[in-house]
Amino acid sequence: MTDYHNIIDQFRADMAAAGMVVKEPIVADSVLHRVYVDGDKSGTQNGAYILHANQHPAGYFEHFPQGLKVTWRLDGAGDKPLSLAMRRQIEEERKRRQVERKERQNETAEKARWIWQNAKPVFDEAKHPYLRRKSVKAYGLRTSRGALVVPFFDDTRQLVNLQFIDVDGNKRFMAGGRKKGCFSLIGEPAGAERVLICEGWATGASLHEALGALVMVAGDAGNLEPVAIAARRWHPNAEIIVAGDNDESGVGQTAAKKAALAVRGKYLIPEQTGADWNDVIAAGGSL
Template identity: 45%
Template sequence: MIVWNHFPQGEHRTQCPICQRRDKSLGVSVFSHESAVAHCFRCGYVETRRPQRELTPAEREAYKRRMDAMRQQHDAEQRERQAAAASIAAVRWAAAKPVQAHPYLERKAVMAHGLRLEGDMLLIPLRDSAGTLMSLQTIAADGTKRFVPGGRTRGCYHAIGRPAGRLVVAEGYATGATIHEDTGQAVAVAFNAGNLLPVAQALRGKYPGMELVIAADDDWQTDGNPGLTAARKAAQEVGALLAVPDFAGLDRGPKDSDFNDLRRLAQKEAAV
């Protein structure tokens, strides 16, 4: 993926070809014309360039030392960025107002559970399992969602309700709010499919004896069904139950994938 010849010997920073963040998250260290390593401190992508021949033991040792140093430097940078983002999140959260109403909540027909308002944007806090605010998700009136740039999301979640024996992990806020409102169960919102497993692991560590349920988004029209695949994997890894929305008998559209969509369709059906 990386065109090594673009980089002379030395240290470089550039855009990552995998996650393609706009910031220069890819560190490239070129040791010689035949030996180099690149590492993205955002997505963790690593690519190396090694000589065709066997490395000598000394070369191998030097290579490993450089890799370790580079990883440490990138990890330190990431922690710094996350700390800065957490400070920004705390200031914005403290200044935000209570939610009276919001177009997104109206459209999804869910209530505000622990949310705040910043101008016309909904703020949803992301906390680690110790309860420390790490980032915010903003939802604009048109439904556009963003996180605080550089903030940590991995393993962080938004908690709705207090767990009593059982805890449900869902992808999005509207889905989680729907599940909480309809079942009374406590819910952790993981924000995206890729974060289901890290959140489930964090919750398993915090609540060893808790019954965990992973509520899947069934992305039935997307190749590989990323929502269901990630939910199944998370459930298997932490010993959780898996809940999948059952659209049988409903007039399901291509974008109907989650428990909020299911509720909307079921209510429509009941009203006919």
């Protein structure tokens, strides 16, 4: 039989190799444990594991922020599945996490609406360095503590999150808030025959000013496809164009193509590597 400590060491090593470093003691008692994962915000317990160390050492570990979910068996332990009790614990933990996430999202949405109501409208774009640098209008943005405040809505058009853009262009969303499938709007949704989808707010402002079309700002490349799907539900007959970024990594281009394909739309990518459509339009170019 494999030594108990060897089982613990192998389990911890495999967790770390998957990107989940746990420094606290690992307990092999076939019970689900919530743990702090190295690199997460202090005080959180965003990791979970179960470890069974009897005749057939097996377990499970999960890191919620990464979306990491791994069913584990000791090398050479065979293919014996996890016990029914362990599988039930995993399912119960997933349900508990869903409830916790929903509660955090609701709390964040309430806070976002309060901040938005108390933020100040932008009346003079020239007074904010970011808007001046990007050569775009405010289109309804507000400011709070010197940062631009960008509202993000879910597909029921309820405000659920905010993005803050400081004077240097650094961006952050509210922690715990919804983002997937959520968007900021520039333009009038009613009767839109063409919808453009892009990553950044300044890019969206430039696109709207150049074309006069409705723009849905996704916030990042990973959210382009969920927002495109929401756009298609809202506007089943509209032309949908995903205006992607030309990233050196290729991430923006790939995400734009995937989003366009998902909704039978089109995609446009700037010719210059490293450029987005705000760069192109601000320099006098066109789509």
